[in-house]
Amino acid sequence: MPNERDGRQLQLSIDDAPCAARPGSTVLETLSRAGMHLPQLCHDPRLTPRGVCRLCLVHLDGQERPVPACTTLVRDGMSVRVRTPELESMRHMVLEEFAWRYPADAVARAPEKPLHQAFHAYGVLGELRGDRDPALIDDSHPYLHVDLNQCIECYRCVRICDELQGQFVWRILNRGARTRVAPDGGKSLRESSCVGCGACADSCPTGAIEDRTLLSAALPSTWTRTTCPYCGVGCELDVGARDGRIVNIKPTRDAPVNKGHLCVKGRYAFGYLRSSDRVTTPLIREGGRWLDASWSEAIGHVAEELARIKKEHGPDALAVLGSARATNEENYVAQKFARVVLGTNNVDCCARVCHAPSAAALKAMLGTGAATNSFDDIERARCILICGANATENHPVVGARIKQAALRGARLVVIDPRRIELADHAEVHLQPRPGTNVPLFNAMAHTLLAEGLVDRAFLAERVDGVEELRSFLATWTPERAAQLCGVDAEAIRRAARVYATHAPAMSFHGLGLTEHVQGTESVMALVNLALLTGNLGKPGAGVNPLRGQNNVQGSAHMGCEPANLTGYVPLEQARERFEKAWSSPLPRTRGLDLMEMSDAARDRRLHALWAIGYDVLLTNPDERATREAFSAMDLVVVQDLFLNETARELGHVFLPVSASYEKDGTFMNAERRVQRVRQAVEPPSGVKTDWAIVCEVAAAMGHAKGFAFQSAEEIWDEVRSVWTAGAGLSYRRLEPSGLQWPCPAEDHPGTQVLHQGAFAIGPRASLRRIEFKPTPEATTAEFPFVLITGRTLYQFNAGTMTGRTRNLELRPRDVLAMSPADAARLGLREGARIRIRSRHGETALPVSIDDRVAPGQLFATFHTVEAFLNRVTSDQRDALTNTPEYKVTAVALQSEA
Numbered sequence: 001m002p003n004e005r006d007g008r009q010l011q012l013s014i015d016d017a018p019c020a021a022r023p024g025s026t027v028l029e030t031l032s033r034a035g036m037h038l039p040q041l042c043h044d045p046r047l048t049p050r051g052v053c054r055l056c057l058v059h060l061d062g063q064e065r066p067v068p069a070c071t072t073l074v075r076d077g078m079s080v081r082v083r084t085p086e087l088e089s090m091r092h093m094v095l096e097e098f099a100w101r102y103p104a105d106a107v108a109r110a111p112e113k114p115l116h117q118a119f120h121a122y123g124v125l126g127e128l129r130g131d132r133d134p135a136l137i138d139d140s141h142p143y144l145h146v147d148l149n150q151c152i153e154c155y156r157c158v159r160i161c162d163e164l165q166g167q168f169v170w171r172i173l174n175r176g177a178r179t180r181v182a183p184d185g186g187k188s189l190r191e192s193s194c195v196g197c198g199a200c201a202d203s204c205p206t207g208a209i210e211d212r213t214l215l216s217a218a219l220p221s222t223w224t225r226t227t228c229p230y231c232g233v234g235c236e237l238d239v240g241a242r243d244g245r246i247v248n249i250k251p252t253r254d255a256p257v258n259k260g261h262l263c264v265k266g267r268y269a270f271g272y273l274r275s276s277d278r279v280t281t282p283l284i285r286e287g288g289r290w291l292d293a294s295w296s297e298a299i300g301h302v303a304e305e306l307a308r309i310k311k312e313h314g315p316d317a318l319a320v321l322g323s324a325r326a327t328n329e330e331n332y333v334a335q336k337f338a339r340v341v342l343g344t345n346n347v348d349c350c351a352r353v354c355h356a357p358s359a360a361a362l363k364a365m366l367g368t369g370a371a372t373n374s375f376d377d378i379e380r381a382r383c384i385l386i387c388g389a390n391a392t393e394n395h396p397v398v399g400a401r402i403k404q405a406a407l408r409g410a411r412l413v414v415i416d417p418r419r420i421e422l423a424d425h426a427e428v429h430l431q432p433r434p435g436t437n438v439p440l441f442n443a444m445a446h447t448l449l450a451e452g453l454v455d456r457a458f459l460a461e462r463v464d465g466v467e468e469l470r471s472f473l474a475t476w477t478p479e480r481a482a483q484l485c486g487v488d489a490e491a492i493r494r495a496a497r498v499y500a501t502h503a504p505a506m507s508f509h510g511l512g513l514t515e516h517v518q519g520t521e522s523v524m525a526l527v528n529l530a531l532l533t534g535n536l537g538k539p540g541a542g543v544n545p546l547r548g549q550n551n552v553q554g555s556a557h558m559g560c561e562p563a564n565l566t567g568y569v570p571l572e573q574a575r576e577r578f579e580k581a582w583s584s585p586l587p588r589t590r591g592l593d594l595m596e597m598s599d600a601a602r603d604r605r606l607h608a609l610w611a612i613g614y615d616v617l618l619t620n621p622d623e624r625a626t627r628e629a630f631s632a633m634d635l636v637v638v639q640d641l642f643l644n645e646t647a648r649e650l651g652h653v654f655l656p657v658s659a660s661y662e663k664d665g666t667f668m669n670a671e672r673r674v675q676r677v678r679q680a681v682e683p684p685s686g687v688k689t690d691w692a693i694v695c696e697v698a699a700a701m702g703h704a705k706g707f708a709f710q711s712a713e714e715i716w717d718e719v720r721s722v723w724t725a726g727a728g729l730s731y732r733r734l735e736p737s738g739l740q741w742p743c744p745a746e747d748h749p750g751t752q753v754l755h756q757g758a759f760a761i762g763p764r765a766s767l768r769r770i771e772f773k774p775t776p777e778a779t780t781a782e783f784p785f786v787l788i789t790g791r792t793l794y795q796f797n798a799g800t801m802t803g804r805t806r807n808l809e810l811r812p813r814d815v816l817a818m819s820p821a822d823a824a825r826l827g828l829r830e831g832a833r834i835r836i837r838s839r840h841g842e843t844a845l846p847v848s849i850d851d852r853v854a855p856g857q858l859f860a861t862f863h864t865v866e867a868f869l870n871r872v873t874s875d876q877r878d879a880l881t882n883t884p885e886y887k888v889t890a891v892a893l894q895s896e897a
Contacts (some may be wrong), residue, residue: 012078021074028069032210036082039091039118042154043070043543044203044580045253046260047163053154054094055118058082066090066367091600092122093553098152104128106150112219113204115152134489142806143212145269145816150208153179154828157200157209164261166403169194181832195793195811196264202250217247223682225252225736227667228266228795229325229660232547233257233375233397234669235266238738239661239680245749246270246661246681256737257375257669263396265796266808270806273659277642280686283654290643290654295688302610302653305454306342309607315343319597319606322349322560323613323639323690324549327665327677329715330690331551332566333707335614336468337557337694340584341703345571345591346606350374351552352594353621356881357514358545359556359568361523364545365768366536367760367768370569373506373542374671374740374752378402380540383411383502385495387526388437388512388887390420393793403506411502411816413495415440416512417788418859419852428495431854432485435775436787437519441525443481443772444496445490446473448757450530451493453500455534455712462759463531465767470889484772500533504540510791511548515887517775519744520880524768531767537755547670549797550660550679552667558719562591565725581722582706594620595882608635612690613657614642615798618865621873621884622840629732639690644800657690658683665691665712666734672751674729675738689704691715692824742869775888777874783838783890787858789869799863814864815848819855824849826893835861835894841871844896858891 009020011036014034021030026049031038040527043052048637051068060067066087069080075246094120108127119125129208130149138146158170158181169192170181183192198304201209218605220240228235236255240248251262263428272278283290295299320338322331331349332663338347350358359369366372378384378401392399399422406412406425414426417439423429432440448454448745449470454720459466464504478489483493499505507530513522527543535541549552559566575586592600598620600606609630620626630636630650638647639655660667662683689697692711698707709715713731720727727819728750733739739750759765779786794811796802828834828847835844836858845860854858862869 007187010076014080027072041205047159047261047895055091076251076708095124097120099124099127100129100131103132103149110207113207138188140188140808145210145212150206156203160199160203165197165201165400191888198267203456213248224678225676227675229550230265231395232670233395242682247655258397261397269802269805270805272801275804279656280684285652289622299696299700303697313607317607319346319609321611321614322555324350324552324555325613326690328356328558329553329665329712330853331558331560332719333691333694341698343563343587345587348594349555351556353544354548356883357519358523360881361520365527371544372754374544377540378405383505385413385499385507387509389508389510391544392421394791411498413498423657430487436485438525438772439481439484442476443478443492445528446476447493447496454532458534462764469767503533506541508544510546510547516885517876519878521770525770528767552668593882601633610637612639615646617646618798621870622875623871656687658687663689672740673738676734763861777876777888779890782894785858786892787889787891788887794859795863814861814867816845817850819847819853821848821855823849833896836891838872838889838891843867843871
């Protein structure tokens with residue numbers, strides 16, 4: 001097949017009119033590009049064409065019978081007949097067959113559906129004769145309404161669930177006239193394995209499966225393309241609004257990241273925008289009570305208090321936390337405010353508690369603290385190594401792409417203490433004891449060296465320290481690691497062999513790798529594997545952290561880091577350039593990270609903290625220590641959509657802000673792609689954008705000149721002026737789907753793969769020798785279980801947004817997942833409430849018996865405020881980045897019955 005990118009055009013004729021076509025395209029695609037619409041009921045461009053509905057049949061000169069336009073590739077010189085009387089008569093007959101059993105009222109309810117438009121175009125509306133059978137209606141799901149009276153058996157729902165999501169929910173039952181589709185095993189959709197991605201509704205041409213949001217509201221009157229406010233995948237959305245409200249969200253079909261797909265959060269979890277507890281007035285706490293304030297009062301109060309504390313205790317008694325939920329522009333302004341207005345490097349963000357180890361490890365070993373490759377490399381990889389990342393739940397669209405790659409033959413190696421969904425598709429699943437990633441990776445590297453499974457040419461050309469690592473790893477045999485990790489030695493060898501012998505191989509890792517006392521070193525050990533096998537600097541390979549929140553990569557990269565400025569450039573390295581750009585000296589004292597801020601507050605060295613879009617109390621480990629620290633401060637300013645737990649319990653000022661759907665800006669996803677955020681609806685009266693608030697406080701403190709921004713784009717242009725690797729990323733060039741940095745100039749195409757030819761650190765990278773240092777958080781007879789914390793598909797992080805949507809019906813509360821063996825031994829039944837006690841605190845959760853959890857281990861999420869899981873989590877931290885060890889807490893259990 002000719003390459004579509006070679007620029008050639010094929011020449012053909014359509015109903016005697018000349019037409020150009022792209023090589024490799026179908027006749028249907030060519031007709032669509034030419035503005036000619038044919039009815040099509042079985043076709044969706046995201047699916048493999050089937051050509052079974054017979055509505056897009058066309059005649060090709062020289063062929064006796066008509067052919068489906070959706071399955072026929074164009075050829076040079078082809079002559080296509082589209083609107084002949086014979087073809088139009090055939091289309092009319094096909095639609096008549098549908099009409100006799102189709103309910104007439106369906107067309108009136110949703111005239112925009114493709115089938116209904118075809119009925120209208122071919123004059124068969126008067127022939128609709130179908131009745132509605134109540135037994136074919138399923139209203140069990142909070143987001144999807146099913147009415148199979150409108151099903152025409154095109155099976156697009158079945159195919160898109162299989163081919164795009166890989167969930168295989170929809171099944172074809174019976175044969176002949178009794179054929180119908182149904183969820184797994186014929187159960188209701190709510191009881192099935194459906195994950196609520198909505199792909200079936202998005203593809204259905206009739207409304208047999210429909211978004212419930214469209215049943216309760218009129219069709220959108222405006223559509224806005226923007227970027228999802230949830231995880232770090234960065235899916236693009238088409239947001240439909242009417243009368244100032246979002247009524248529907250669809251996946252952007254041509255988005256390079258999600259390719260016309262979304263998860264349940266991105267597609268449906270937008271109800272928080274109109275939640276009854278949305279705060280729209282600034283609040284100041286007086287005498288233990290929140291009192292409404294005007295914006296001028298709130299801005300003035302914050303400015304006066306910050307100035308007072310700075311005068312009395314010095315600039316390093318103040319701190320600012322940026323937000324993974326805020327835009328790049330807002331995080332840039334926040335860190336600039338900390339350094340220029342407050343005069344402190346005490347600025348950080350939630351990257352500290354998740355992927356700071358990834359950034360530090362990748363920066364130290366390769367020169368750039370970000371993912372090396374692109375999500376499109378998933379389809380190029382022959383092997384995918386997944387380490388401590390439950391992608392199908394926490395990064396669902398990437399998880400679906402990985403699953404589809406496995407179904408097409410890519411080899412999967414999964415390293416996770418739990419049996420996550422992707423383990424069902426893995427050639428090897430290793431279940432190490434939590435906290436033993438370093439010995440596991442050392443043993444895999446030992447295997448690569450011992451068995452000669454390394455890329456010798458790559459090592460000779462680009463890697464130092466091979467023999468030193470070989471000597472160091474001589475004793476790190478799989479047998480030694482097996483004793484520590486609790487996995488079979490031969491399984492370790494098999495995992496190493498699969499990774500090394502199926503190039504290109506790429507790795508993805510998540511918080512299961514980073515949230516440990518050796519989180520940074522675990523990522524370094526993973527980089528060792530990529531270097532040894534030559535899986536860097538090429539498509540389909542690399543080391544790729546799956547970032548948790550929508551803009552956690554961007555918030556740190558914009559400079560919300562105590563030791564790094566915008567562009568993740570070390571402060572001392574770029575000091576002169578930024579001082580010139582900002583016309584201001586930069587502070588010389590070492591800045592505190594989030595965990596150090598907490599320590600300093602308890603010691604009465606930190607007196608004020610401004611937290612933007614961050615519920616620190618609910619999400620930080622060791623809740624007692626966080627509460628003690630915040631209680632000791634003179635001023636805690638919280639800026640968010642709602643009174644989060646930090647504000648409710650410990651705040652002094654609350655500043656209400658716009659959500660991402662209500663403002664402009666950019667996010668940066670996990671593959672280094674900067675994408676536009678566009679305002680889809682007006683914010684509630686009384687709220688402001690994060691950046692506007694910070695700029696107003698800066699002006700009130702005498703720094704109006706450096707913060708006189710009038711738009712998000714103006715801020716972004718300043719970002720580009722100080723960030724050399726992002727200089728080419730103008731708003732114009734970010735239309736429509738963003739670009740990946742480095743992109744240093746307006747004519748640069750962006751960078752899909754890092755470290756080609758040379759590493760950012762230089763022509764050669766060095767392997768690291770990493771000793772194993774066990775976590776002090778060990779099990780004992782008193783605390784015999786290991787608790788692992790994490791996220792779930794239906795709730796997001798602290799639940800600030802998803803907890804105010806109908807996702808609560810899909811995941812109403814946190815539960816404590818334990819193995820069937822442990823439940824049986826303790827005499828516990830499903831739903832039994834149990835008390836969890838650690839060395840740090842206690843809480844209670846209902847039990848969920850889950851065979852994905854290994855005996856001796858427990859798993860729980862942290863979304864439910866009432867449970868407040870972080871009352872029990874450990875106070876241990878990564879030695880290099882201070883990232884907390886959420887993944888290992890020794891606990892004891894006691895029944896509440």
